[in-house]
Amino acid sequence: MSLEGPDIVVGGLTKTFVVPEREAGLKAAARSLFHRRHREVRAVDQISFTIEPGEVVGFLGPNGAGKTTTLKMLSGLLFPTIGRVSVLDHVPSKREKDFLSRITLVMGNRNQLQWDLPAVDSFEMNRAIYRIPRPDFERARDELVDLLEIGDLVHKPVRNLSLGERMKAEIAGALLHSPRILFLDEPTIGLDIGMQKRIRSFIAEYNRRNGATVLLTSHYMADVQALCKRVIVIHHGTILFDGQLSALSERFGTHKTIEVTLQDPSVSLDSYGEVISRDADKARISVPRAETSKIAARLLNDLPVVDLTIEDLPIEDVIEQTFAGGS
Amino acid sequence: MVVAVRPRRLPAILDFYLTVMRTAVQEQFQYRAANYAYMIGMLAEPVIYLVVWSTVANAQGGEVGGYTASQLAAYYIVWTLVRNINIVFTPNGWEWRIREGELSGMLLRPVHPIHYDLAYFAGWKVVVVVMWLPLAVVLTAVFRPDLTVSPVEAIVFSVSLLGAYLIRSMFLWVLGMITFWTTRVAALYELYFTAELLLSGRLVPLSLMPPWAQTLADFLPYRWTFGFPIEALVGDLETSELLFGLGMQAAWTLAGAVLVALVWRRGIRRYSAVGN
Numbered sequence: 353m354s355l356e357g358p359d360i361v362v363g364g365l366t367k368t369f370v371v372p373e374r375e376a377g378l379k380a381a382a383r384s385l386f387h388r389r390h391r392e393v394r395a396v397d398q399i400s401f402t403i404e405p406g407e408v409v410g411f412l413g414p415n416g417a418g419k420t421t422t423l424k425m426l427s428g429l430l431f432p433t434i435g436r437v438s439v440l441d442h443v444p445s446k447r448e449k450d451f452l453s454r455i456t457l458v459m460g461n462r463n464q465l466q467w468d469l470p471a472v473d474s475f476e477m478n479r480a481i482y483r484i485p486r487p488d489f490e491r492a493r494d495e496l497v498d499l500l501e502i503g504d505l506v507h508k509p510v511r512n513l514s515l516g517e518r519m520k521a522e523i524a525g526a527l528l529h530s531p532r533i534l535f536l537d538e539p540t541i542g543l544d545i546g547m548q549k550r551i552r553s554f555i556a557e558y559n560r561r562n563g564a565t566v567l568l569t570s571h572y573m574a575d576v577q578a579l580c581k582r583v584i585v586i587h588h589g590t591i592l593f594d595g596q597l598s599a600l601s602e603r604f605g606t607h608k609t610i611e612v613t614l615q616d617p618s619v620s621l622d623s624y625g626e627v628i629s630r631d632a633d634k635a636r637i638s639v640p641r642a643e644t645s646k647i648a649a650r651l652l653n654d655l656p657v658v659d660l661t662i663e664d665l666p667i668e669d670v671i672e673q674t675f676a677g678g679s
Numbered sequence: 680m681v682v683a684v685r686p687r688r689l690p691a692i693l694d695f696y697l698t699v700m701r702t703a704v705q706e707q708f709q710y711r712a713a714n715y716a717y718m719i720g721m722l723a724e725p726v727i728y729l730v731v732w733s734t735v736a737n738a739q740g741g742e743v744g745g746y747t748a749s750q751l752a753a754y755y756i757v758w759t760l761v762r763n764i765n766i767v768f769t770p771n772g773w774e775w776r777i778r779e780g781e782l783s784g785m786l787l788r789p790v791h792p793i794h795y796d797l798a799y800f801a802g803w804k805v806v807v808v809v810m811w812l813p814l815a816v817v818l819t820a821v822f823r824p825d826l827t828v829s830p831v832e833a834i835v836f837s838v839s840l841l842g843a844y845l846i847r848s849m850f851l852w853v854l855g856m857i858t859f860w861t862t863r864v865a866a867l868y869e870l871y872f873t874a875e876l877l878l879s880g881r882l883v884p885l886s887l888m889p890p891w892a893q894t895l896a897d898f899l900p901y902r903w904t905f906g907f908p909i910e911a912l913v914g915d916l917e918t919s920e921l922l923f924g925l926g927m928q929a930a931w932t933l934a935g936a937v938l939v940a941l942v943w944r945r946g947i948r949r950y951s952a953v954g955n
Contacts, residue, residue, distance in 0.1 A: 429783050431951040445951060449789040457787055464784045468706050480698035481788050483691045 359533055359565045360403040360426065365435035367396040367421050367589075395421040397589035398435070405532075408559050408566040410580035410597070414675050418589040419569045420459075423535045426567070427457040440532060453482055456531040458523060460538035463510075471506040471513075471521040475528055482529035489528065496524040499554055516547035523551065527558065534558075536568045540575055552578045573668045587675055601664040604674040608644045609663045610637045615656035624651060633658070638665075695790060696798040703802025714810055722759060722814065728882065729755040729822065744887035753824035753913045754884055756815060761908050762881075763807045764840045767848040768796045770868045773855035782950070793939060797848055804844075832912055835921040839908040842928030847904045849935025856939075859946035874899070880906025900931045 373391050374384045396418040403409055413419050424430040425437055428444035428451065437444055442451035465474040472493075479489040497503050500520045505513060513521060523539065536555070540548040552575055559566055559579075570576055576583060576597065583600060585593040593603055609628065612621075617633045624647050625639035639647045644662055651657060664670070707714060732751050736743040746754065776782045785792040828836075854871055857864045876882050878892060879901035885893055896902045907924045910916060916924070 424783075427787060429786055429951060431948065447786065452787060452789040455787075459780075462780050462784065466702060466706060468709055469702065473702055473705060477698055477702050480691075480695040481790050483694075483789075 356405060358402040359405045359407075359440055360401075360567070361436070361438040362402070362422075362426070363400045363436040365396055365399050365422070365425065365437055366394065366433050367418075367425060367430060368433045369393045369395055394589055396425070396432075396586075399586065399589070399591050401584055401591065401594055403565060403567065405565055406559070406563045407582060408555075408568065408579050410576035410583040411567055411569045411586065412576065412583055412671060413569075413586040417586045419586055420537055422586070423457065423537050423567065423569065427455055427535050428452070429457075453529060454531055455533045455535065456526040456529070457535040458526045458537065458539050460519065460541035463518070463522065465510045465518070465521060465525055467511050468509055470509055471502075471525065474510070474525055475506070478525055478528050484529055488530075492528050492530055493524070496527055499557060500524055501550070516543045519543060519547070519551065520554075523554070530562065532564055534564055534566045534568075536566060536570075538570055539568070540570060540572055548572060548575065555579055573671065577667060585671070585674055592674060597667070600667065600674070601670050605665050605670045606641055606673060607638045607665055608641050609665060610639055610644070610648055610651065611635070611659075611661045611663065612637065612651055612655075612657055613659040615658055619655055692794070695794065696801070699795060699798035700802030700805070703799045704805050707803050707806040711810070714806060718763070718807070718810060718814065721762065722818075725755040725758045725762070726818075728758075732883065732887075733822075744884065746884060746887075747825065749823055749825035750913065751884075752818075752822035753826040754909055756818045756822065756824050757826075757909045757912050758881070758905075759815065759818070760808070760811060761840065761843060761905060763811055764804055764908075765843045765847045765904050766803075766807075767800050767844065767851050768855070770851055770855035770858070770864065770871075773858040777858055777950070786947070791943075793848075793852060793943075796852070797845075800848070801844070826913060828912060831918060831921065832916075835925060836908055836912040838925060839903075839911050839928060842925065842932060843904040843908050845932045846900050846928060846935055849932065849939050850900055853935070853938045853942050856942045856946045859949050875901045875905075878902065879904060880909060884910070900935070903928045903931050 369392070370390050371393055372384075373389055374380045399418075399422065411419050411422070421430065425432050426439055426444055428447040431445045440451060440454055442448055444451065465471055466477070475489075475493055478484075479486070484492070497506060500523065502517065502520050502524060505517050506521060506524075510518060510521065519539065527534070534555075539555070540551050543551065555566060555568070556579055558564060566579070568575065568579060580597055582595065583593070583597050584591060585600070593600060595603070610625070611634065613634050615633070617630075621627050621630075621635055621637055625637040628636040628638050630636075637647075648660060648662060651660060665673075729751060732743060732746070733748040736746065736748045736751060741747055743751075782792070785795060788795075854864075854868060857867065877888070878885075878896040878899055881901075885896055885902060885906045888896070896906075903924070907928070911921055911924060
C-alpha cells in the first residue's frame with residue numbers, strides 16, 4: 353500500500369441507461385409516436401476496486417461489457433447512477449480544473465488533434481489549454497517526440513498521417529501536461545503489430561519515468577501481458593476477476609496443455625485428452641487442470657516419450673473461457 | 680551593465696485566446712478558396728436587398744424610410760462586414776459535435792468550451808476581414824455609398840462589432856444546447872433565424888419596418904447584433920443613442936452569458952447521464 357492512498361477508489365459503482373426501443377416496421381413506428389417504450393440497461397453494475405499510484409491495470413472484457421462506460425465515469429464524462437468514485441481525491445463528474453489537469457483519456461478511435469494542421473500546432477494549443485509553463489512544455493514535447501520517434505511527423509498536417517502515426521501524435525498531445533493518471537481506451541486498435549509494440553513500450557517507459565497510474569482497456573492480450581501485472585475482468589457490467597494476471601489462469605483456466613515429443617509419431621493420443629495439434633513427432637494435448645499430473649505420468653509410463661512440457665493455456669483462451677463461464 | 684528583463688507572462692486566459700485565434704488563422708488560411716466562395720455566396724443576399732430597396736427608393740423620388748439609394752448602399756456594404764463578424768458556431772454544429780464525440784474531448788479540457796468557440800471564431804474573423812477588404816472596394820466602386828463617419832461613430836461601431844459577436848455567440852450557443860434534450864431541432868432553428876431576419880435589420884433597416892415590429896425588436900436581442908452596429912456607422916445617431924446602444928449590447932451579452940451558464944449546467948448533466 354502506498355502512504356498517500358489509492359489514486360482511484362470505486363465503490364458500488366452503477367450506471368444505468370434508459371434506451372428507447374420498438375419493434376421493426378411501419379406499424380411499430382406509428383405506434384411509437386403515441387406510446388414510447390423504454391428499457392433500462394445496466395451498463396455497469398455495483399463494481400468496486402481501488403488502484404494505487406503507479407499501478408498499470410488492464411481492464412478486460414468483451415464488447416459491451418462496461419469498460420468504456422467505467423472509463424468515462426472515472427474521467428468525468430458520465431455521471432454515475434449510484435455509487436462512489438474518487439480519482440485523485442476528486443469527484444470526477446464535478447470536472448474541476450485541478451482534476452482535469454491531472455488526467456488524460458485517450459480513445460483509440462477518437463481524434464483530438466486539429467485535422468488540418470501539423471500536430472505541433474495542436475501541441476501549442478494544449479500548452480495554452482493546460483497552462484503549461486513554456487520551459488516545461490518544451491521539455492515535455494521534446495521528450496515525447498523523442499520517445500515516440502515522431503520528430504519528422506509532427507510537422508505534417510495530421511490528415512496526412514497514417515493511423516499509427518496519428519495515434520502516436522495523439523498520445524504525445526494527450527501527455528504534454530504530464531498527467532498523473534492515464535485512461536487508455538483501446539490505444540492500439542487498428543494498428544499493425546510493429547506499431548502496437550512501439551506504443552506498448554512507450555506506455556511502459558512513461559509509467560516508469562513518471563510513476564503515472566495507467567488504466568488500460570485493449571482487445572489485444574499482448575498489450576495487457578506486456579504492460580499489466582494486474583487485470584480487472586468485467587463482463588455484463590460486473591467484475592468477474594480482479595487480481596494478478598498470472599492468477600487469472602489458475603482461477604479460470606480449466607485446462608492445461610501438455611506438449612509431448614514421441615519417438616513413434618504414429619501412436620494414438622486420443623485416450624489422454626483432446627489433441628489440439630499434431631506435427632511430425634510433436635503433439636499438443638489439452639487436459640483438465642486437476643488431472644494434469646496424472647495424465648502426464650500415464651504418458652511417460654505408456655509411451656516412448658522423448659520430451660514433455662506442461663503449460664497453462666494461452667491467456668487469450670483463458671479470457672475466452674472466462675467470458676464463456678460468466679455469460 | 681546588462682539587466683535581464685523577464686518577459687511578463689500573459690494572463691492564462693488571454694494566452695489561451697491568442698493561441699486558439701492563431702490556430703484558427705492558420706487553419707482557415709488553408710481554406711482560402713472555400714472561404715472566398717462562401718463569402719461571395721453570402722454577398723448575394725445584401726446585393727439583392729440593396730438592388731430591391733434602391734429601386735423602391737428611386738421609384739419614390741429618391742428616398743425610402745429616410746434612406747437615399749446611396750445611404751442604402753452604405754447600409755448594405757457595412758452589412759457585409761457586420762454579417763462576417765457575427766458568424767458564430769451554429770446550432771446545427773451541435774448535433775455533429777455531440778454525435779462525433781468532439782464535445783467529450785472538449786469536456787476533458789480544463790477550459791469551458793465556450794471560450795474555445797469564442798476564440799476560434801474570433802481568429803477566423805481575422806482571415807475573413809482580410810478577405811472581405813477587396814470585396815468591399817468592389818462594392819463601393821459599383822454602388823457608390825454615401826458614408827460620412829465621425830471618430831465617435833467609428834469607435835462605437837468597432838465596440839459594437841464585439842458586442843454583436845458576443846450576443847450572437849451566446850444566444851446561438853443556448854439554441855444549440857437544446858440538442859442535449861432532443862436531436863432534431865432544425866425547425867426551431869429556422870423559427871429563430873426567420874425572426875432574426877425580420878427583427879434585426881438584416882432584411883431591411885428597422886426604420887422601414889412597421890412600428891409594431893420596431894417596438895417588438897426593442898425587446899429582443901436581434902437588432903443589437905445587426906441593425907445597431909450598422910446604424911452606428913451609417914445612421915445619424917446622437918451620442919446618447921450610441922451609448923444607449925452599447926449599454927443594451929452589454930445587457931444582452933450579460934443576459935446571454937447567464938442563460939448559457941444555466942442551460943449548460945442542466946444540459947451537461949443530461950449529456951453526462953446519457954452519454955453519446
